[in-house]
Amino acid sequence: MLISAAILFLQTGCWSKDEIEDLSIYIGMALDIGEQSKVEKELEKQGAGYARKKTMTFTIQIINELKGGKGEKTPAAEQKAYINVSETGDSIFEMIREFSTRMERPVIGHHLKVIVVNEKLARRKRMDQLLDFFLRDNDIRPSAVVFISKSKASHTLETQSSTVVPAFRLLGITDNQYRSLKIMSPVTLAKLEGKMHAGMSYVLQNVVSAKGEVAFSGAAVIKGSSQKLIGFLNEKELVGLMLLSGQGKGGQIKAYHEERGEVISYEIKKLESKINAIVKNGKVTFEVEIETTGRVMEEWTPSELEINEAFTKQTEAAVKEEIEKLVLSTLAKLQDKYKTDVAGFGQRLRIQHPKVWEPMKKDWDEEFSQIPVTIHIKSKITEYGATSRR
């Protein structure tokens, strides 16, 4: 028995053993429409290549481990902290395995953090097909965040700096959500999977890039029924959506003083938004209550105005008006232009009136665009900051 136990032990060998330094970890991935890189073209000229349609170009970002540590082998200063490699083809899995023929260390996906999909590709291909591989692969974490890029997606994974890792930069920006309403809560693969299966519409953060710099700019709207990108919300409309859905964690609202037109900057400290579905005589209406509390951080009004009840009321009204403008413009775009519900109205109806929801859910986006929505906004100013002036 002992011998058989020992044999059992030895037979297994060291399965799935792979030392960490013999692997490449890819942390970012960009999907573009097919366009071969110079290296690829060169390789193909030499005879490398296989049967595939060149529909997608797929770029992965690999950590340059020589740059990461403070080891003795000091790397050249110009060396980047990452390596980007591209492959063109029509199957993501095939392309990933293709890297094994090009690199000494196989790539592993455990640490994949961001997936950037190019706008044009997202307009042509269904999202659920594009992301199918990522959801299937058991190495890739469902915590990877998905972005859309109006620029070439692989450009968002580039930088001029030798210390910045672009994939970490994208991920890091999503953490700043508490400082700006222009940043959505990150949409991970896990969240996306549910939405895709339910056929719901959703928005994905849009990233633009120029000369190795990136900026979050608005959001892309994906239609639930087609799973394709149908349009964008600009930055203002995204702020409106954040306020409408209550997703925002805090940020700044710029309002203008009613009479003088001077700038008042209001920082939202607490944002609450409640969508109420009301069914009357078989008619569905929505009521949204948005409540913000915050403080005035900057204002350009002349100092002879005193802080008093009236001034606070005025300011609150100005802020409220600004919020209302933002929310209504977003709502208009969603209902009239895109005819999609990405703010979670459907969810509320499903929870509050499941029987009404049931027949409507099939064609919800269309139905939603016809439903009247009323907005109630309360904005409160709790303080004027640390200044003693006025």
Place this chain on the structure above:
Amino acid sequence: MYGSLSSNLQKVRAITARHSDVNIREFSIAGSSVGAAIIYADGLADKDMIDQHILKVLMNDVGEETITCSILTNKVLTVSQITITHEIEEIIRKVLTGQTALLVDGMSEMLIIGTMLSKSRSIEEPISEALVRGPRTGFNETLSDNTALLRRHGENASLSMIAMKVGKRASKDLIIAYMEDIADSDIVEEVKRRVSKIDIDNLPESGYVEQLIEDNFLSPFPQVQSTERPDRVIAALMEGRVAILLDGTPFALIVPVTFSMLLQSPEDYYERWMSGSLLRVLRFAAALISLLTPSLYISFISFHPGLIPTKLAVSIMATRVGVPFSSLVEALIMEIAIEILREAGLRLPKPIGPAMGIVGGLIIGEAAVQAGIVSPILVIVVAVTAISSFTIPQYSVGIALRMLRFIAMFCAAAFGLYGVILFFLMLCVHVVKLKSFGVPYASPAVPYRLNDWKDFILRMPLTMMKRRPKMLKTKDKVRKG
């Protein structure tokens, strides 16, 4: 046996020809001028006592009366311990333990006078179990001193000490101590039975006793606790345990033992309960760290790079680039090196030992990293492991965990995290199965006794620990109140 001195002495001389340290001193008793002789062993017997209480009284103070055995014992010899014998062999045996034999011409009885000179080390602070707070006394090598230390703890008539003899050739005294009205008599009887079964010709140290009475000699865990501290023994006796003291060693044995006891220090009780509990939790954590860290390192590096946080994974990768060995070999090199260092530091004379540790630890570690043989992360892992293993108060448990650590490393190298968990489960199974003198080793966790948990991972306030441990089945269950 007749009272002729010269014939008796002849017999004695015939035997003691092999014993160069046995001296015979002939003299005549003062008043009656009867011939007499004392036999004693040089160095073992107290010469002052022989001079003052035997020779002086016999050669100076005795009157004219005829010397008889009863007169000698009752009127002349001012010594507390006197036994009478008729056997020459017995005289020799006793003389060799340090007693003095008195032979008087014409007297058939021979007297054996207790003149043992005990040369014992003074009572010092125990080296292997140093405490910040607690008595600075430790056992020494003399059995009577050790029993006295236990007695001196407090007036307590229930403290029983049963003397036994062990060792066939070099017979030694062994004492089984327990509290008559607390300890479970089954356990006491079991200890007595096991000790009486010891059948070996020599017992140099209580470690021999430990190995001969333990339940399972294949287990890596010690099933008997050894201690140099009288306060620890007293505390164990008061809980209902049994102590075994052997002559010639400062290490007393305590049975039965549970695993949690081996991670406890008397200080846990001397400090207030919060700090005591904190230290205890810390020690449990340190035991786990010293057991598993290198194997976790191996499994993460070699099998599960996805489980390391991304940024850490990147920096580990960077440090491991250029390391020529697999993580197992790398870890083995460093672990074995540190074990060698530890052993070397132990053997060296005291002033050199620590210097050696520094030289070894710092310089070899640094040089190994510089040379690219091992990665810096591993040096951290090994250092943390080594330091954690020093927090374990019982040296023997530390060794056990060190051994098991290597097994865990091989399991990790073969199966990754799965192997480590498998190893840990098997270890748990073993510990749960193990018993020490009928008491489950893993109690009070398994079998589960909530009341005993008050003194397990946490040390609850003394006001709450009202009862003695249930697992020991004590006669008197109440400790307080």
